Amino acid sequence: xxxxxxxxxxxxxxxxxxxxxxxxxxxxxxxxxxxxxxxxxxxxxxxxxxxxxxxxxxxxxxxxxxxxxxxxxxxxxxxxxxxxxxxxxxxxxxxxxxxxxxxxxxxxxxxxxxxxxxxxxxxxxxxxxxxxxxxxxxxxxxxxxxxxxxxxxxxxxxxxxxxxxxxxxxxxxxxxxxxxxxxxxxxxxxxxxxxxxxxxxxxxxxxxxxxxxxxxxxxxxxxxxxxxxxxxxxxxxxxxxxxxxxxxxxxxxxxxxxxxxxxxxxxx
Numbered sequence: 001x002x003x004x005x006x007x008x009x010x011x012x013x014x015x016x017x018x019x020x021x022x023x024x025x026x027x028x029x030x031x032x033x034x035x036x037x038x039x040x041x042x043x044x045x046x047x048x049x050x051x052x053x054x055x056x057x058x059x060x061x062x063x064x065x066x067x068x069x070x071x072x073x074x075x076x077x078x079x080x081x082x083x084x085x086x087x088x089x090x091x092x093x094x095x096x097x098x099x100x101x102x103x104x105x106x107x108x109x110x111x112x113x114x115x116x117x118x119x120x121x122x123x124x125x126x127x128x129x130x131x132x133x134x135x136x137x138x139x140x141x142x143x144x145x146x147x148x149x150x151x152x153x154x155x156x157x158x159x160x161x162x163x164x165x166x167x168x169x170x171x172x173x174x175x176x177x178x179x180x181x182x183x184x185x186x187x188x189x190x191x192x193x194x195x196x197x198x199x200x201x202x203x204x205x206x207x208x209x210x211x212x213x214x215x216x217x218x219x220x221x222x223x224x225x226x227x228x229x230x231x232x233x234x235x236x237x238x239x240x241x242x243x244x245x246x247x248x249x250x251x252x253x254x255x256x257x258x259x260x261x262x263x264x265x266x267x268x
Contacts, residue, residue: 027061039067043104075111079103084156087112117156128157135163139200171207179204183213217244219253227254235261 031051038047039062048055075083079100086095087108096108103111127147134143135158144154158164171179175196182192183204193201208214219227223242230238231254239250 032061032065035061036065036067042102045104080111080115083108083112083115084117084159087117115152115156117153123157128161131157132161132163139203141200141202175199176207176211179208180211180213183208224253224257228257228259231259232262 031053034051035047035058039058044055044058044062048058051058082099083096086099087093093105093108097103097105100108127149130147131143131154134146135154138146140151140154144151147154149157178195179192182195189201189204192204193199196204199207223245226241227238227250230241231250234241236247236251239245239247242250245253
């Protein structure tokens with residue numbers, strides 16, 4: 001009588017059945033205790049295998065028990081270093097899982113997204129070439145916009161490529177003069193940026209704060225009406241009628257409106 005050779009498909013089915021031996025059974029107190037103790041510390045697949053349940057069932061019960069967040073171990077600095085070094089360096093998620101076997105794929109991807117990391121294989125060669133050429137020469141937010149990446153992703157990729165820190169170009173006297181002359185007189189940041197196109201809006205605001213400048217508040221129709229009515233007669237003294245305006249701001253606004261003070265009459 002001939003022996004039957006084992007059927008690979010039936011063996012696989014038996015193994016799958018053994019892994020999910022408790023798939024439809026009620027959860028015991030011992031299983032719940034095990035889940036509460038280990039969920040988030042070891043991969044969900046390992047817990048499922050130990051308990052003989054499906055991964056979806058394990059995650060669903062964790063959600064019901066409220067251990068989904070509190071049970072997840074916080075990422076340590078050394079783990080984040082591993083993630084930054086290998087996830088975005090072309091090795092991808094496989095290498096990270098080998099180095100961090102206690103973290104599952106979902107946890108790794110979520111942490112990578114949180115840190116602004118993307119697999120180097122997701123970067124087009126043209127985007128990397130643009131980054132190498134312009135990083136440190138253009139504001140980071142403009143580089144990110146040009147290649148359709150987040151600012152954090154650009155900085156992380158620059159770190160991986162050893163491009164160094166963004167060079168902080170010193171503000172010249174001419175630039176500071178332009179900023180000082182217009183920042184406190186104009187309420188439109190776009191107009192100031194047009195005068196300093198090589199500086200980002202964020203850099204302009206930061207430099208203005210450093211210089212102690214404050215952006216002007218837009219003039220109201222009532223204030224302009226008072227200025228038009230009384231400036232020709234009172235000149236700079238009209239500032240007394242505008243408590244929220246300085247004399248210099250009043251004079252500058254009058255010039256913008258083309259107002260002039262009437263000439264004083266001299267008595268014979």
